[in-house]
Amino acid sequence: MRICILLHFVDQQRNLICLIGAVSSLSLSSQIRLLPATPFEQALESATPGKRRWRIAAAATAAFAFIAGALYWGSDYYPRRHTALMHQRAWSKFITADVLDDAVSIGAAIDGVVDKVNCEIGAIVRIDQVCATIDARAYQLLAERAKANLTTANRWVEKATDQFARARVSYERSLGRSTAAPAMERTQKVFEQRQREVVQAEVAANLARAALRTAQSDLQHTSILAPIDGTIINRTVEVGQTVAARRTEPLFRVVANPSVVKINLTFDARDANKLYVGESVLLNLESEQDSAFLGEVTQISLAKRVISLENYDIVITVRDPSARLQRGMSAMIRIAPAASRPERCLAGNNAH
Known part of the structure; x- marks a missing residue:
């Protein structure tokens, strides 16, 4: 008789250890054998019935001891390892962040008087759509x-x-x-x-x-067109207003997705090593600690303002449907891995 044990460890949502026992006969008949006899089987055949029972009992005891040890250590190892990694990554940092201004400006290319305005704030526009016209x-x-x-x-x-x-x-x-x-x-x-x-x-x-x-x-x-598909987030022009090509203030500003902003932070190498592209992070404004924004690290690169080669620019993409993060603003924020966010921050994030 043989006992085959298969242990399979799966380290995902739960740590599962499956035990499959299979018992196969050593022969189909006294003349036909599927497999040649092993030394252990030969010893069993030559042993007396008392010794044979003793050896089978010893083998079974050893097998069950192995199974019990595997169950105990396997079920304890993965949670302890996961907890250790979580504690290792449970960190937070206050840092000044800049909300990147990715809005596209729409201005006048010639001088003249505006005689029609077609786009309002919040309007969804298509590329080359006429937003205003000059006489x-x-x-x-x-x-x-x-x-x-x-x-x-x-x-x-x-x-x-x-x-x-x-x-x-x-x-x-x-x-x-x-x-x-x-x-x-x-x-x-x-x-x-x-x-x-x-x-x-x-x-x-x-x-x-x-x-x-x-x-x-x-x-x-004389036709002022939208340069991209997107949403108008700002308008400064009115019908009858005189505009000039040299004007620096845009007539309209349009973004591809107003509910998504990008935040830039500069970290030193020690802190940058705690993050990786694709990681979810939690952001809290210093002035609003009871609410949070859930973001994703989308870029890690050497800082353009090179003071030290150890500085890195981290770009985090954040969903902000409430438009509380204004493009171009700078603010002190707290950043932490999303897995270690406290319950009060979870409640604040869900409010958005």
Whole structure:
């Protein structure tokens, strides 16, 4: 008789130890054996019935002792190890954090008076959607005038080119004949004059063409478009307001997802080693300790403001549907692994 024991440890939500016992017969008959007899089986066959029973009992006792020890130490080891790791990672730190301003600004590319506003705060917009328009009448006139000037310039080029062609023919004929010097000189001067007129006409046409492109571009810029898909979070323009291309304050600000913000923190190497990309962390504003934000570490890199190569920039992505973390703000926050957050912080986070 054989006893086969299979122990399988699973270290996940629970530590499970499964014991599977299987007893197989040593032979199907006295003449056919599936497996050759082991030394232990040979000893059992040659032993007297008393000794055989004693050896079987000893083997069973040893097997059950092994199983009991495995159950005891296996069930105790993994919880103790998990608890030790949790205590090792149970840390927190107060640090100044900057909420990254990832909003895209929408401004005016030309000067003018706003005659229509289509996007309000909170509006969901698509890329190239018209959020506002500038009175286009003046720019329409400039575009039409530039188009007319280009037409005139092209006609001048055609006329100058035709006159130059005739002057060249006359000049080449005078070279082939014995023409008096004064006549030859006049023909040459006409040829050179026509050649200069062609150059001047082409320059004027190029300038008119560039002016038309500028006028058409300005006309297109009377429509103020959304640069990305997203949500309008700020608007500073009103109908009738005069705007300028040199204005630094944006007319609109749009973000791809207003409920998600990114927070930047600078850690030294000792603290940065406590975090890893993809880890969940808990953030508390120093002024609001009873509520918290649950975030995820999305980037760890060497600090751009290099004071020491031991500094690292940590970027944490946080969901903030209540918009309490304003983009561009700086605040003192407490950061800790999410697994070690206290119950009061859990309640505050659920409130969001």
